[in-house]
Amino acid sequence: MLVLYPFIYGFLTGISLSLLGVSLGELFTVFLPRVRTMVVVLYIGLFAMSFDFVSGYTGYLSFGHAMFYGIGAYFVVLVGTGKVPGLPAETPFMLIIVLAGVLAFLAALAVGAVSFRLTGVYFAMVTLGFAEVAHVFIRNWSYVGSNPRDGVGVVGRDGFAVGIPGIDALQFRLGRLAGDSFENVLGTGIDLGAAEVSFYAVGAVVLVCYFAMQRIIHSPFGRVMVAIRENEERAEAVGYNTFWYKLGAFGISGFFAAIGGALFAGYRRSVAPENTFDLFVTADALLAAIIGGFGTLAGALYGHLFHEFLQGIFTTESSGLARFLRDTLSEGILSAGVGEFTVLEFINVFIDGRAELYLGIIFVAFVLFVPRGILGSLRDRLGGPLAETVPERLRRYLR
Incomplete structure (x- = not known):
């Protein structure tokens, strides 16, 4: 997947189709790291x-x-x-x-x-x-x-x-x-x-x-x-x-x-x-x-990928979720009330540039509930390293 990533990114972000008025290409630009x-x-x-x-x-x-x-x-x-x-x-x-x-x-x-x-x-x-x-x-x-x-x-x-x-x-x-x-x-x-x-x-x-x-x-x-x-x-x-x-x-x-x-x-x-x-x-x-x-070992690389993934979503740059929502949602929706906030105020306070906030929360959650981490938990679930267990399971399903 890492070898093919530049081509996958180029293909998905280049999609011109729209769903419910939202461009799929622009949506992938928000959620996929450049x-x-x-x-x-x-x-x-x-x-x-x-x-x-x-x-x-x-x-x-x-x-x-x-x-x-x-x-x-x-x-x-x-x-x-x-x-x-x-x-x-x-x-x-x-x-x-x-x-x-x-x-x-x-x-x-x-x-x-x-x-x-x-x-x-x-x-x-x-x-x-x-x-x-x-x-x-x-x-x-x-x-x-x-x-x-x-x-x-x-x-x-x-x-x-x-x-x-x-x-x-x-x-x-x-x-x-x-x-x-x-x-x-x-x-x-x-x-x-x-x-x-x-x-x-x-x-x-x-x-x-x-x-x-x-x-x-x-x-x-x-x-x-x-x-x-x-x-x-x-x-x-x-x-x-x-x-x-x-x-x-x-x-x-x-x-x-x-x-x-x-x-x-x-x-x-x-x-x-x-x-x-x-x-x-x-x-x-x-x-x-x-x-x-x-x-x-490899888990550390994917852990930092997860970090950059969150940073990209909550960034203040043009590719961030906050800028995407402000440009996509109509004025009526942005001015609508959500509790004591309007939707626009909610986006500015809880989404725009708040990657470190959510990363801290996720870090605490991982320490408490997933102490083995992403890759360690997958290994425990599958009963061994992914390079050994995944091919074995695929062969079992293909028989």
Whole structure:
């Protein structure tokens, strides 16, 4: 579905039919995330998956995970502006994101070497402390730009490209403005805009990272991670040095978090402390993991997709539900009374820009009534991972 999403979105939003005077195409525009929004879902989803990798599979909540995301983002911008010694501004983007991941891996080992001396809420607070130190440092580090508090952008470089270094035909530039677009792809008559190209390029990197994390989770190393989550004392009793396993998991998680940040910087071509190192960036990952399902990995991506889905519906932009209702409903309906409100006042107060309100309510509801999250609950219902149970059930119905 994700692979076909740009085509599904284009088809549904292009429908010219009307139902009860409402254009179906415009209705789908309100309820379906735009393709460029799906690019955001992918790289934030990768960051949320990296958070779930360590927190969902070892049980240690890292409240400072945004630090590794920010390291990846700022490393890309610093290389792009020629401020990293030994790396010219023209360094291939794929090499940059790997180096960003390695740098974050080393930073995670340093942070984890101190933090994993503690457990529970104390571990979470120590990681948060490290992240806040990094946040303050980057806000005042003049080397990154003349006004680091407002962020810094890449000027002069002709976009960052995902692909195989050295092969120009397999390089696809990211970005809504500087990205590549293609007409009549492979003679199929299908045109891909910059948003669609970025969606597939970023999606390819996210998919590789997802498979890598899945492979680690299903390895003997990953089994020890789960054992630590379930009963760390028992894991130690059977001979595992849990400190090194936790430290390794934390480093791997930081590596993939930095790749998510690097994709963000490559797509946006600019970074700021508030959208990289800030505590609320980690909060977005925590929210996505809880809604999607802790300890499911892929659930974090779908949790953030759900977040963006609500944001799109309740946005104040032209594609939001409030603007759609104000433009579609007649003056008589808008002026009609609903209790002490008119319909128009109700829309302005309870719908327009109220995504965070309803997201908070839904978050509380998930914690209370769906603690396993969307994907975790589906797995419980079906009796195993969807990749195994869904094909089996389909074969059963097709016989």
